[in-house]
Amino acid sequence: MEDSKPTPDADPSTFHVMNDHVTDLHSLRNAKRNLRQVMRTKRREMPDDADDAAVKLRDHFVEKLSLPANHVVASYNARDGEINPALLVTALRAQGHRIVLPVIVGHGLGLIFRSYNEGDVFMTSPMGIAEPLADKEQVDPDILLVPLLAFDRRGYRLGYGGGYYDRTLAGLRHKKTILTIGIAYAYQEVAEVPTGPHDARLDYIITDKG
Numbered sequence: 001m002e003d004s005k006p007t008p009d010a011d012p013s014t015f016h017v018m019n020d021h022v023t024d025l026h027s028l029r030n031a032k033r034n035l036r037q038v039m040r041t042k043r044r045e046m047p048d049d050a051d052d053a054a055v056k057l058r059d060h061f062v063e064k065l066s067l068p069a070n071h072v073v074a075s076y077n078a079r080d081g082e083i084n085p086a087l088l089v090t091a092l093r094a095q096g097h098r099i100v101l102p103v104i105v106g107h108g109l110g111l112i113f114r115s116y117n118e119g120d121v122f123m124t125s126p127m128g129i130a131e132p133l134a135d136k137e138q139v140d141p142d143i144l145l146v147p148l149l150a151f152d153r154r155g156y157r158l159g160y161g162g163g164y165y166d167r168t169l170a171g172l173r174h175k176k177t178i179l180t181i182g183i184a185y186a187y188q189e190v191a192e193v194p195t196g197p198h199d200a201r202l203d204y205i206i207t208d209k210g
Contacts, residue, residue, distance in 0.1 A: 025196070028194055028195075028196050031194035032161070033161075035149075035150060035158055035190070035193070035194065036149055036158065036160070039149045039150045039158065039190075040149070042187065043080075043081045046081075046185070046187060050083070050084060052208075053083055053185060053208035054083065054084045054085075054087045054088075055087060056208040056209070057083055057087070057088055057183065057206065057207065057208050058087040058088040058090075058091050060206055060208070060209070060210055061181075062088075064206065064210070065181070065204065065206070067092075067095070067143060067179070068142070069096060070097065070098075071098070071142040071143050072097070072098045072099075072113075072139055072141045072142045072143070073089075073097045073098065073099055073100070073141060073142070073144075073145065074099075074100050074101065074102060074141035074143065074144045075089045075092075075100075075101060075145045076102060076145060076147050077101065077122070077129065077131075078147070079130075082183075083147075083183055083184060083185050083208065085145055085183055088145070090118075093118075097143075099116045099117075100113040100114060100115050100132075100139050100141055101113065101114060101116045101131060101132050102131070102164075102168075103131045103132065104125055104131070104164060107162075108163075109167065110164065110167040110168040111165070111167075111168040112138055113138065113139055113140065113141050114131070114132035114133075114134075114136035114137065114138055114139070115132065116132050120132060120133075120136070121133060140172060140176065141172070141178065142176070142178060143178065143179045143180075143181065144168075144172075144179070144180050144181065145181055145183050146165055146180055146181065146183065146202060147159075147182075147183060147184075148182050148183075149188065150188050150190045150193055151182050151184055151188060151189055151190070151193065151202070151205050152189065152190055152191065152192050152193045153189070154192070154193075154201065155182075155201040155202045155203065155204075155205065156192075156193040156195050156201055156202070157182050157193065157199075157202055157205075158190075158193045158194075163198075165200070166198055166199055166200045169200040170198075170200060173200075179203050179204075180200070180202045180203045180204075181202065181203065181205070182202045182204070182205035182206070183205075183206060184206075184207050185207055185208055186207040186208055186210070188207070189207070
């Protein structure tokens with residue numbers, strides 16, 4: 001597993017896992033922790049072109065993906081340097097889609113989603129995330145825009161370590177057919193994300209470059 005343990009200044013494009021899944025839990029945790037450190041460092045070093053990236057993200061999404069009409073789309077409030085989907089959300093709302101946002105309900109549980117309209121007031125969760133108020137309607141989404149720290153061409157993502165989206169996607173896929181779309185900067189692509197059997201694969205990944 002030496003290839004799965006980069007140093008903090010490693011080039012994330014060279015990060016590689018020898019097998020399709022890492023089966024040793026300790027090695028998997030170490031590999032993910034190391035890659036998170038690499039990607040957080042890289043995020044801090046990237047130039048601040050967030051506004052331009054948000055425009056390009058929206059344009060590439062609209063150009064590349066034709067979504068089913070009038071669906072419930074789960075977005076997210078960007079934080080900690082994530083690419084901002086706000087312009088994309090405006091475009092999706094104009095297409096007739098209903099927007100919901102994720103809410104963390106407890107450690108070890110999946111996310112729930114509450115409705116969101118422009119101008120809504122948010123509450124701040126214990127993790128510092130802006131979330132819809134408790135009186136907003138809870139709705140299961142049909143399409144999820146998923147934030148991430150890193151992704152690969154297989155459709156796997158590296159999250160922040162809480163496992164919230166993996167549990168959420170597993171639960172939703174058990175109930176209905178959903179479409180999952182990773183949202184990222186192009187620089188967040190790596191050769192291979194370390195994965196275990198419970199890591200969920202995304203259907204698409206859209207970045208500021210395509």
